[in-house]
Amino acid sequence: MKPRVYQLAACLLALFCLAGMFSSAQAATGAAVPSFVYPILHIPRIDVEGYGALDVNMVLENQTTLSLALSSAQPANSAVAPGATYDLHTGILDIPQLRMGANLYAVQLKSTGNNKFQVTQLTPIAVTGQASYTQMCAGCHGIDGLGGPVKVTLKNCVWCKDLTSLTNYISINMPLGNPSLCVNMCASEVATYISTAFNGGSNFPIASTLEAIEVMPAAETLRKASMQLVSRLPTQAEIDLANSGGDEGLRSAVAAMMEEPAFYERLDEIFNDMLLTDHYLYSNTPDGAINLMGAFPSARWYDPGATSGLRDATYTANRITTNDSVAREPLELINHIVKNNLPATEMLTADYFMLNGYSAKSYGITDVAFNNEWDAKEFRPARLAGIPHAGILSSLMFLNRYPSTVTNRNRARARVVYDLFLDVDILGLDGARPNGSAVDIISKAPTMENPDCVKCHSLLDPVASSFQEWNVRGKYAPPTKWYQDMFQAGFGNQSVPVNLSKTPLQWLASQVAADPRFDNAMIRIIYKGLTGEEPLESPGASATTAETEAYMAESSMLDAAKAQYRAENRNLKTLIREIILSPHWRADGLKDTGFALVHADTGAARILTPEMMHRKLNALFGFEWRGPLDAYSTNKNLAISARLLEPKLYFEQIYGGIDSFNVSERPTDPNGLMANVQERMANEMACYAVPNDFLAGATSRRLFPYVETSTTLLDAQGQAAVMANLQHLHHYLLGEDLALDSAELAYTYQLFATVLQDGQSRLASKVETAALPARCVRTKDMLTGVALNTAGLTTDPNYVVRSWMAVVAYLLADYRFVYE
């Protein structure tokens, strides 16, 4: 595609193939080296006589002749050092150092008139550390530092922010399995190379990438955030705050939402999607948590015994509540941390765990003062005597959800620690594991002696050994001796200090919490929770330009959120707030469709989970999807009636729910069954909600503030009222603000008119009667089940109710309703 480039300089393959490599958040802080990212040559500052200091962009016009044209020139940041010179007399533009991919070049261009230039010299510049990097690092991280086969990028990496940290990290840890290969000078030179070659470019591709995003207005953002975080519509006061206060107003409104109890339900879901400890909830595994408490004699404190004849409804209720209180302990720790604005790291370093009155009885703990020991929502910190708590890591639920065996020796747990709390896929570090024919049967301890094994096990096994005080089923049972044919307790190349050798898990927790990768792990969890998808992975060696630019832009956004989160004491609320405020989360379109490939994954729209849909319906209609409203007073108390929460009789599992064990991943796209669930939901909820709303008083109507069951289209007044109500429904249900004369509203009006006209004809011809469908009629109070004082709503003599049902059913199955 670019033969001339190869002819001029074979090593310049990277010039045009590795476009997009120089953008990084770090670069935005003032690095001044000119860069080429296909097809733009960017000079952050060049001083030109008569023009002053300019920030210049040139675009490559001809790949064969290597000619470029000036595309923009604006005043440069005076804090940036000049990176090129231009001689007005000779027309020669001299760039002593131009970054292209991982390489540096000395470049000279000559003016050919009309603001065009042609490359006349292109000379590679040797960079200290490059040879060592190529020899020892590029195999994993890629020659371009973008991740290579293991997809661990060195672009903007956690240690790349300062040279000293990076040098130390390389000295101690790299290359994996044999860090003695590169220490001192070698480490310093490689660090310098990584810092300059991969982290010193210009940020202009990020800026232009982000600018291409059309950001949704504040009120729309607020509605979306409100539904996501607290499953309700924003209040008018919150809308006013967001509209008048700009981003700061939006921040304030979102921050206030995170003080509501509903937010913590959502937080449970976000973290459980990663921890998966809800596997032990009674609804997923009957007695799942209690069955793990063999070491606690009063675990089943609520049970009077099978032969007592006293196993009544209270027993059943206490049994379920106690089980779920025990099961939710790790998630309640996270809630406690977030509620109290504690640093996220405390989920590992907490020297306590969380109990309510029910689980306290099971653990036999009596020294915790509860305001109400029968309030299942009142969780408080507590300690088990003699147990060195290490936050989630020492949780009975965590240790059983990720159990071990005598041969596994906690390695599975160690893998999970790396995955969940360090954002490192340890199994992906060195490609495929050895197959059956490559198992080392010669070494006495292959994991310590065979270099192929040591690469991963030198990381994995110290963490695994740090769990040695807990047995395979999560009981605290310090061993009399630990295996000597594996790496001993530690983290990275550090061993547990001798004076802490009795509490290695606590020490490990502190080390992981102090590791900068812990923050990346939190970003991953929160981002996935808010968007349904994980952050883009490092693009790797075979990435396209668009993939690289997309990664750069997204990681830049996430870095900014991370910086704020760190500045605010690692408060997860900050992270949530900043991601919601980000252009990626608020993306509402593209200003420039030329960025379509780069922004292929941008945006936070997601299909609602069954739990989110369940709550959304309740928020909008004031009742849940549980069948006809005349039976609601009974159904509202039955777990098995919730259409979107019940997995066997109804649709929870079909609609993408997880059981945190067999099904642990949520779908990102609907399948045929899910589409049918949406359709049934729309039809049923329209059937229930429309008569219910017409029964309500004028001031408490949610759906029909402008019309009555007698409002038809016979006159202009009726037509206007219907149109106003349609406008209201589009706003209320879909968040769309449509003008009365909009085409979209006209389409919905047409649907209403069609159904109404056809229905009235059917009434006239007696093909259909005035009776409402049986499951839609209302004769009883929804909450009490008592017969209504009024006649209720059982007939529809004008066919108006059914016409509105059609409109509401139409809107409830809309993309903008089932996605949020």
Added chain:
Amino acid sequence: MKRRTFLNALAGVCVSNVLPMSLTPAFGATPDRFLITITAAGGWDPTAFVDPKGSALRADGRGPINNYSASDIRSAGNLIYAAYPSSVLPVASDSPGHMDNFFAKHYQRLLVINGVDAQTTSHVSGSRFMWSGRIEEGFPSVGALVAAPYAGQPMAYISTGGYDYTASLVSPVKTATPATFAALAYPNSQYADSVKNRKLSYFNDSAYSAVQAARDARLARLQSSESLPKRLEQMQQLELARSSDEQLQSLLANLPATVSASVKGQAEVAVAAFASGLAASANMYVDGFDTHAGNDTRQAQSLTILFECIDHLWTQIEKAGLQNKVTILIGSDFGRTPFYNTAGGKDHWNVTTVMAMGAGITGNRVIGATSANFDALKINPSTLETHSEGIFITPKHIHRALRDFIGVSPELDRQFPIVAEPLALFI
């Protein structure tokens, strides 16, 4: 850690993302080879049916293995089976679940593998080993492996219980009640599960057509004006998903007019799903075999249910003309002790039996054996005859043979390896 892939455009459910692309058939491809696994949950007693021992007292003083005489042991072709103990009131003699009827009718298609060493007496581990072929955690059930290439189908893997871990290869559909599917197949019906009242709808036909046409037109308008690629792709996926609702009606069309209750209903749904091209594998689940007390009566009761279920399942398969496409594997967590406890029950024992029938299975065969004390005997892996220097048959051997027989893809076989001597169990 799994990261989403860039420009991910897979159809169907997201769990198929982890599949190698070579395993993902073209969207809409339907399976034509099916597997049903039936779990006899709790640990069945093979000596109560296909590995009978009789009432001779054990030399160790633990009493008899069974409460029927060895002389009452019955046979059907090459299969032998137990008599009902005198203390047990068998099911009616015309029931398809009565052992005389069941074996007389099905022995020619039944393969019995006796003397299987489950290597555990833990329900959790035993169930995992029996249905995944690995006793460790993290290995998908064989049903999930068979369904994985069809993960894009809305109900590729139906599971109504038992070990159904999928390793996220495919999402198991656990709702197998016909009423639920009817509700989804006829979303405009107020009483979808009643054939008689199904026509009572929320909207009359013309109104509903107008709603659906308006929805389709609206989605098309949204797509035409959408500039954000991710949302556009989501809209396209939604449109695609909405286009597949005819499949569910096909499922219902393949169900009997009146769907049976309980496990027989599970059988009807599974076969109808196969016939509709919606599913590739199904787990069925019959409980009641954990007989620590009253072993003889409760085993007989549970076996009756199981045999009636198998008989009913086979009838459904034949009605659907799928007898050359559906393979059935029947097993349990482990076996039960070759002696009774003080409650007349039997506790956990590692020796058990596996049965198979259906497509590709040569019936009227018994492989493997146990001693007079119901200990597993070794077999020669080449001849499959008992041999003191041979090997014990374990669930991993059964799965190794089953995978090779039913054609689990090489990619998945490598991803979730089972290393065991190849035995020609399924021919």
